[in-house]
Amino acid sequence: MRSVLQAALLFLVASSAWAQKTEIVEGGGPTGTITDGAVSFTYNGLGTGGAANADLAGTGPGGDQLFSYWWYYRISGDPQETNFPSPDAEVYAGNMATLSWTDVNTRGFSADLTHVVTDTGGPSGTLDSVLSISNISSAPIAIDIFVYVDADVAGTFGGDVGTLVVDPTHINVADGAEFVNIVTGGNDAYQVLPWPGIRDLLSDAAVDDLDNTGLPFGPDDFTSGQQWLSVTLLPGETATYASNIGANTDATVIVPPLQLPGPTAIPALSKVGLALLASILMLFAVYHLMRRRQYR
Numbered sequence: 685m686r687s688v689l690q691a692a693l694l695f696l697v698a699s700s701a702w703a704q705k706t707e708i709v710e711g712g713g714p715t716g717t718i719t720d721g722a723v724s725f726t727y728n729g730l731g732t733g734g735a736a737n738a739d740l741a742g743t744g745p746g747g748d749q750l751f752s753y754w755w756y757y758r759i760s761g762d763p764q765e766t767n768f769p770s771p772d773a774e775v776y777a778g779n780m781a782t783l784s785w786t787d788v789n790t791r792g793f794s795a796d797l798t799h800v801v802t803d804t805g806g807p808s809g810t811l812d813s814v815l816s817i818s819n820i821s822s823a824p825i826a827i828d829i830f831v832y833v834d835a836d837v838a839g840t841f842g843g844d845v846g847t848l849v850v851d852p853t854h855i856n857v858a859d860g861a862e863f864v865n866i867v868t869g870g871n872d873a874y875q876v877l878p879w880p881g882i883r884d885l886l887s888d889a890a891v892d893d894l895d896n897t898g899l900p901f902g903p904d905d906f907t908s909g910q911q912w913l914s915v916t917l918l919p920g921e922t923a924t925y926a927s928n929i930g931a932n933t934d935a936t937v938i939v940p941p942l943q944l945p946g947p948t949a950i951p952a953l954s955k956v957g958l959a960l961l962a963s964i965l966m967l968f969a970v971y972h973l974m975r976r977r978q979y980r
């Protein structure tokens with residue numbers, strides 16, 4: 685009887701080991717760490733479905749509260765969403781990371797992604813992220829942007845309970861006394877599904893729009909997506925998207941969604957500005973020359 689119990693126990697232990705989520709790196713992707721005090725944010729490369737493996741550590745007793753965190757896009761007419769690929773350049777310095785792409789998948793837009801990690805004490809911490817994309821082509825680009833978050837609250841993928849705090853911009857995920865706030869600026873939609881549901885929507889061969897469902901959620905392995913519906917960028921125009929995470933603390937969006945005029949609107953202004961600056965410099969130079977001659 686005892687051996688049967690022992691065998692059953694061994695089976696249970698083995699089963700729980702198999703159930704662990706492991707970070708699979710599939711070909712490059714961002715790799716680096718930023719820190720502030722006891723809090724750190726780390727990229728561990730692109731994983732399954734093109735989502736970056738990520739850690740947000742030092743924010744609570746359970747340890748790392750993030751499994752994946754990454755961005756996807758869909759240009760009007762595309763047959764599916766596509767993950768941002770490996771960045772062309774990435775800099776991790778102190779508490780700030782900057783990732784950049786000169787021409788994302790040669791689709792005619794450049795991108796910059798910045799992250800700032802902050803130790804808010806307690807322990808707790810925030811991760812503020814801003815994605816800027818610019819149309820570098822000669823034609824308008826209509827583009828949807830998505831951010832994918834796989835939070836594993838309290839360091840465990842199970843037991844996470846999600847609630848909608850502000851529709852559709854603020855989701856809270858809790859496990860016992862620990863929690864993660866996911867806040868986005870000006871997004872149009874969200875969706876929550878058990879892992880890897882949202883990642884599958886964003887990486888499968890189909891067009892998917894997030895449908896504002898899935899909350900309240902759990903307890904289960906939480907994944908979320910936030911979507912900014914199609915924005916049309918004229919050549920040279922830039923759009924900015926903010927996604928912030930607060931682990932065991934609040935999260936607020938510092939940078940609101942912005943659409944900035946591109947260089948097409950700037951030349952008229954800059955030409956006037958340059959002409960004025962040139963005139964002032966010329967007058968200044970003439971004045972100095974005249975004074976020098978006076979003192980000779």
Ligand SMILES: [Ca+2]
Pocket residue numbers: 836837838839840841842843844859
């Ligand atoms: Ca958990």
Ligand SMILES: [Ca+2]
Pocket residue numbers: 764765884885886887888889890891892
């Ligand atoms: Ca899809």
Ligand SMILES: [Ca+2]
Pocket residue numbers: 751834835836837841844879905906907
């Ligand atoms: Ca999760």
